[in-house]
Amino acid sequence: MTSIIQTESLSRRYGRTEAVRDLTLSVPEGSIFAFVGPNGAGKTTTIKTVMNILEPTSGRATVLGIDSRRLSPAEFRQIGYVSENQEMPGWMTIRELLNYCAPFYPTWDPAFAEDLRRRLDLPLNRRIRDFSRGMRMKAALLSSLAYRPKLLVLDEPFAGLDALVRDEFIQGILELAEQSQWSVFISSHDIDEVERLADWIGVISEGRLYLAEPVAALVGRFRSIEATFEGEATMPRPLPERWLAPEVAGHTLRAIDAKAGEAGGEDRVREVLRGAARVEMSPMSLKAIFMALARTFRSASRAEGDR
Amino acid sequence: MTAGAVHLAWKDVRQHRAWLGAFLAIAALRALLIGSGIDAYITNPNLLASLGFTYLLLCILHFALVVVVAVQVVQADRLVGTTAFWLTRPVPRRSLLAAKLATVSIVLVVVPVVFDALVLATNRMAWLDVLGAVAEGALIRLAIVLPVMTLAAITSDLAVFVVAAVAAFFGTLALEAVFQWGHMVVWSVDGVPARNWSSAYSATLVDAAVIIACAVIALAYQVFTRRTTRTVLIVIGGVTVAALVANRWTSDLGLMKTGLQAGWLDPSRIVVTMKPLAPENVSTTNRKRPWLIRASYIVTGTTANVALVPLSVTTETLFGDGSREPFRAEVQQRVWDMLPSPPAFLRKDLVEALLVGTHLVNAVEFRPGQQMRPIASLTEEGHRKLVYLGAQFTVEVALGGIAYHVGAVLPLEGHGSGAAGDRRVSIQSATCEIGACDVVLRDAMAGFLVDLRRPSRVEYILVNQTRGQAVWSAERDYFSRYPVFGRASFALLGEHLAVTRRALMFKAPDSMPDMIDARWLQEASIAALEVRDIGAFTVEAKVVQEGRK
Numbered sequence: 001m002t003s004i005i006q007t008e009s010l011s012r013r014y015g016r017t018e019a020v021r022d023l024t025l026s027v028p029e030g031s032i033f034a035f036v037g038p039n040g041a042g043k044t045t046t047i048k049t050v051m052n053i054l055e056p057t058s059g060r061a062t063v064l065g066i067d068s069r070r071l072s073p074a075e076f077r078q079i080g081y082v083s084e085n086q087e088m089p090g091w092m093t094i095r096e097l098l099n100y101c102a103p104f105y106p107t108w109d110p111a112f113a114e115d116l117r118r119r120l121d122l123p124l125n126r127r128i129r130d131f132s133r134g135m136r137m138k139a140a141l142l143s144s145l146a147y148r149p150k151l152l153v154l155d156e157p158f159a160g161l162d163a164l165v166r167d168e169f170i171q172g173i174l175e176l177a178e179q180s181q182w183s184v185f186i187s188s189h190d191i192d193e194v195e196r197l198a199d200w201i202g203v204i205s206e207g208r209l210y211l212a213e214p215v216a217a218l219v220g221r222f223r224s225i226e227a228t229f230e231g232e233a234t235m236p237r238p239l240p241e242r243w244l245a246p247e248v249a250g251h252t253l254r255a256i257d258a259k260a261g262e263a264g265g266e267d268r269v270r271e272v273l274r275g276a277a278r279v280e281m282s283p284m285s286l287k288a289i290f291m292a293l294a295r296t297f298r299s300a301s302r303a304e305g306d307r
Numbered sequence: 308m309t310a311g312a313v314h315l316a317w318k319d320v321r322q323h324r325a326w327l328g329a330f331l332a333i334a335a336l337r338a339l340l341i342g343s344g345i346d347a348y349i350t351n352p353n354l355l356a357s358l359g360f361t362y363l364l365l366c367i368l369h370f371a372l373v374v375v376v377a378v379q380v381v382q383a384d385r386l387v388g389t390t391a392f393w394l395t396r397p398v399p400r401r402s403l404l405a406a407k408l409a410t411v412s413i414v415l416v417v418v419p420v421v422f423d424a425l426v427l428a429t430n431r432m433a434w435l436d437v438l439g440a441v442a443e444g445a446l447i448r449l450a451i452v453l454p455v456m457t458l459a460a461i462t463s464d465l466a467v468f469v470v471a472a473v474a475a476f477f478g479t480l481a482l483e484a485v486f487q488w489g490h491m492v493v494w495s496v497d498g499v500p501a502r503n504w505s506s507a508y509s510a511t512l513v514d515a516a517v518i519i520a521c522a523v524i525a526l527a528y529q530v531f532t533r534r535t536t537r538t539v540l541i542v543i544g545g546v547t548v549a550a551l552v553a554n555r556w557t558s559d560l561g562l563m564k565t566g567l568q569a570g571w572l573d574p575s576r577i578v579v580t581m582k583p584l585a586p587e588n589v590s591t592t593n594r595k596r597p598w599l600i601r602a603s604y605i606v607t608g609t610t611a612n613v614a615l616v617p618l619s620v621t622t623e624t625l626f627g628d629g630s631r632e633p634f635r636a637e638v639q640q641r642v643w644d645m646l647p648s649p650p651a652f653l654r655k656d657l658v659e660a661l662l663v664g665t666h667l668v669n670a671v672e673f674r675p676g677q678q679m680r681p682i683a684s685l686t687e688e689g690h691r692k693l694v695y696l697g698a699q700f701t702v703e704v705a706l707g708g709i710a711y712h713v714g715a716v717l718p719l720e721g722h723g724s725g726a727a728g729d730r731r732v733s734i735q736s737a738t739c740e741i742g743a744c745d746v747v748l749r750d751a752m753a754g755f756l757v758d759l760r761r762p763s764r765v766e767y768i769l770v771n772q773t774r775g776q777a778v779w780s781a782e783r784d785y786f787s788r789y790p791v792f793g794r795a796s797f798a799l800l801g802e803h804l805a806v807t808r809r810a811l812m813f814k815a816p817d818s819m820p821d822m823i824d825a826r827w828l829q830e831a832s833i834a835a836l837e838v839r840d841i842g843a844f845t846v847e848a849k850v851v852q853e854g855r856k
Contacts, residue, residue, distance in 0.1 A: 048389050051394075051395055052394075053389045053394050053395070054389060072397075072399075073397035073398065073399050074397070075397075076395060076396055076397035076398075077397045079395070081395035083390075085389070085390050086390055086392060086395070087385070087390045087391055087392050088392060089322070089392055091322055096321075100314075100318055101396070103310075103311070103314050104311075104396055104397045104398065105397065153395075
């Protein structure tokens with residue numbers, strides 16, 4: 001598996017604040033990688049470091065096999081970047097934007113750009129500064145797709161977009177993804193936004209990457225457990241390391257097992273809960289998994305901070 | 308410049324076309340106003356005042372737009388922060404740098420300099436002078452524009468830029484203060500005790516070159532690395548170097564021999580020779596003091612409109628016993644200092660002597676057993692008295708030269724106009740009461756046509772030909788920043804509009820309050836002298852004469 005983005009022990013500090021800590025990540029080529037985490041988790045800092053907008057404090061990142069600090073116009077011709085934080089030349093119309101961007105990209109496809117513009121429903125002669133937020137994001141997407149980049153980096157592209165625009169946006173990306181063999185690295189704080197898109201997921205919290213794996217594998221191995229006991233439910237000791245968010249309420253014990261979906265995983269759960277009258281294990285949605293993971297990681301971080 | 312840089316530059320031009328258009332319009336209007344000489348034909352003082360104010364406004368707008376355009380162009384592709392559009396686009400940084408430099412240089416430097424060159428050319432300025440002015444204009448403008456660009460590169464928007472500019476200004480002053488305490492700066496250049504760009508041509512060149520180089524380095528560093536803190540350090544280093552090198556190399560870059568216009572004195576052509584009196588003239592010796600022998604010297608090579616002022620006299624006397632006695636007398640006088648302090652009455656003959664030709668003669672008297680001492684005197688004979696006792700003299704005279712241009716004598720009546728010095732002077736009004744009169748002159752001098760490599764000043768003399776009386780009025784010194792190359796500079800372009808109107812007051816002395824009245828004024832004329840210090844030079848002379856007891 002070739003990595004289109006790879007980081008090795010990447011760290012970035014802002015003064016005393018460590019926004020990204022020792023982050024090692026690999027984004028497989030051809031994947032749509034969702035990089036999710038709560039607000040302030042370090043997603044944007046990671047992306048900016050990867051894109052050479054920021055310099056890493058330590059560690060390194062490679063994009064398209066090149067050290068991020070040495071990214072040159074040759075690499076940027078293969079990378080599309082859309083971010084909620086990116087300034088757009090508001091004085092330009094869409095026509096002017098396309099005319100301005102086209103000469104930078106040898107692979108710029110005017111017909112494709114026009115097709116995209118129609119699909120994204122962007123008026124040709126209105127100034128970008130007069131656009132709504134959603135339209136500005138679509139304009140950024142248009143100017144980042146028209147040259148068929150090998151890698152598309154989307155940093156919180158859906159923030160503040162209404163459902164309709166978001167759907168159009170996602171639809172556009174999905175359609176294009178089917179047409180082109182490209183890689184998409186998309187960050188979001190809301191798993192709902194990327195659930196339809198992603199085939200890989202990475203979860204970051206407080207600057208640390210907690211997992212990165214294919215969505216199918218993640219969903220496949222996580223199970224929510226609900227065990228009913230005849231008497232008062234008790235927490236098994238020792239608590240399995242793979243369990244998240246265990247809780248006991250009356251006769252019921254609930255937990256999430258991160259490996260129950262693996263071969264033999266359900267048997268291991270039943271073994272732990274052998275005193276239970278009934279054990280139910282059900283697959284989880286990506287959102288439920290993310291929420292559980294986010295809560296767990298945040299608790300762990302706080303506990304570490306308290307120490 | 309690559310195609311990419313041209314593409315980026317064209318984007319900047321289109322983005323800021325309104326600002327650029329405004330700037331070019333102001334620059335063109337300013338050049339037109341200066342070049343047209345329109346003020347020469349306006350006699351209404353109110354209109355003239357309005358014109359002067361308009362010119363001032365244009366100058367302020369011109370400078371403000373230089374700053375705004377430079378800042379806008381640089382910050383269009385922000386070099387600080389992490390949100391700029393270009394950061395994630397295949398924009399080569401060298402193209403970005405080239406585009407910014409080209410856009411700003413062409414619009415803010417080349418075009419205005421071309422405008423100014425056209426103004427100079429249409430005023431029949433010699434092409435060499437135009438080239439010199441173009442070189443200086445480009446140099447000075449770059450030395451202003453590039454630091455502005457650098458500051459813009461390390462700030463995010465115009466508001467932050469303004470704050471940074473104020474901080475930079477006070478920071479530079481603080482740095483200067485530190486250097487002054489440490490005696491690290493050079494203050495006096497060519498006798499001018501002010502430390503600024505006007506103190507020496509080469510000082511301007513060196514400082515401008517240092518500023519330009521440091522600004523380009525800092526700007527390039529910021530474009531290529533976006534490490535703002537380090538760029539700020541480079542800027543501080545540049546300011547430090549510029550402050551330290553200022554005025555350390557001072558020499559005239561222009562050609563002095565072509566720097567003086569026809570009629571002005573060329574110091575290199577002055578020859579002072581001293582020769583002993585012929586033996587037949589010995590009888591002129593003071594019989595009571597037979598050891599006093601009169602020696603004459605001849606001043607040649609001067610023009611009529613020059614006053615030579617002895618600054619010092621150095622003599623060495625070789626006595627018969629082989630002993631030597633050196634002596635140096637500092638005279639340090641200027642011909643104008645010897646005249647009554649203006650405003651004052653002058654005798655007609657003095658005025659005439661001044662206007663026709665003045666030879667200042669210094670007398671040195673030497674008596675046995677006493678030191679030689681200079682006697683300052685103003686005669687028209689050109690004699691030097693020397694006393695010696697069978698000794699040989701070597702005399703070295705340091706002379707200061709003051710030259711002047713005499714303007715036409717303009718009658719006050721009829722609001723006459725004419726050339727006075729290099730100025731186009733016209734009389735706006737002249738009113739008189741007993742003891743004093745007010746004369747308002749319009750000075751429509753095309754300032755750039757004047758060679759101002761030396762400080763000059765204008766002296767106005769109100770002359771009543773019939774009565775043989777005159778009143779002297781000293782105008783303010785006419786100091787402008789010296790041109791760096793050659794004789795002309797764009798800084799002088801606006802002078803004639805900036806000093807359009809001069810109000811002079813001629814006052815009778817207290818002892819003769821009724822000398823000036825309306826009738827006196829009716830017959831009066833006004834003459835202008837442009838007085839210029841042409842510098843100091845040294846001449847040597849030898850006098851060998853057998854002494855007699």
